[in-house]
Amino acid sequence: MKLTPLSRRLSLMARSPGTDWTVLAENIPEWPVVPQVPVLRWEDGDHAYGPSQGAPELLETLAGRCRRQGADMGTESLMVTNGGFDALALITRFLRTQNAERVVSVGPVLTSVAELFRSIGLELIATDWNTFLIGEQWRLLDLGAADVLYINTPHNPIGACLTEDMARALLADRSRRGFSVILDLVYDSFCFDEEYAASPLAWVDDWQGVFAFNSFSKNFGAPGLRVGWLMAEPSVVEELTGRFEKERIAVSSTAQLRAAALCAIGNEPLVDAVRHGRKLVLDWATARRIDVTAGHGGTQVWVDLQVSDAELFADRLMAEEKVVITTGLNYYPAYPRHIRLPTGISAARLAAGLRSIDKVRCDLQMELGVRPLWEKDQWQSPMHRYSIFSESDSGLQISR
16 A cells, blocks of 8 residues: 555655754644653553553543533443544444445545545545535435444544534434444544534434544644544444454553543643634635635644645645645545645744745746735734744745
């Protein structure tokens, strides 16, 4: 299997460790101040296998998080996994054994997710979010017992979020038709509109045929822990735990205890950082009349660069400015003009990356004889008021 365009760029970057790279490739939010997670001892977990369902300390902490989100859920409905992707793989492989044949994805998906579905033997149909949900296209697909509806909310990359009305209509239809629903909630802390701020977990009255999963990678800025969790009815959790024991035994006990401590601390600094970064990118795009899709949540902004080939743009950006970005070819279906910009990284790095994007866009437009839609010094970074930049570096102006 070939590497994704993003992985190829990161591999090239790794071959030049002495280069001062600006990485805008990952949409993982970064803690402004490192959280104070307790230091663990050898006897706290590294010396033995943990329970296959998960460490009791973490399961109890996660059950509390679910209850705070409005879901009446006990530890018997939870299972700890090696990250969110592992949870999705467990769920979809289980559904395949239950004769699932088709996955309908609401919106584009990462190519890795698409390849997972296909490798399991599931047909994948990717639909447009607005058409499918707001236009209620799902009623026309005649979804039945052999179908799985996969919804990432907030959505990566478009930032769209489920509303309560949408969710309840879908779940009611699920009860009538018998299809399964997978809720991918790995960005569920990052909703920036009160109408969309409630968790879909609060709207699930019957967990039969309904699955959800989450992760510490995005919601808690800790991808290195490799800790995620899934939610399902207890009988399914029991079956998946048995499968997990045979294939993986257990998730690292130490990682789970660190995850429990991190969950207890909370993630408000991360949410604030993403909120500020989101405004920074949206203001930048508005000043340049660049089309973006940000929805109401997530840790990224989806940008239409209005160039014919975002891959060539990304190659040039990497070669000339030493900036690494994620392009629309990392999604299925592919978006050849789009890039994804993170909103949770440091404001200084984000500003530097946006300046570099400005420069390459300007150079390309000049080469094509097209006048840029912005002028030097037209736009000042809103982050300047937080004293992140010096007086000589107060905005994202291009150099000409």
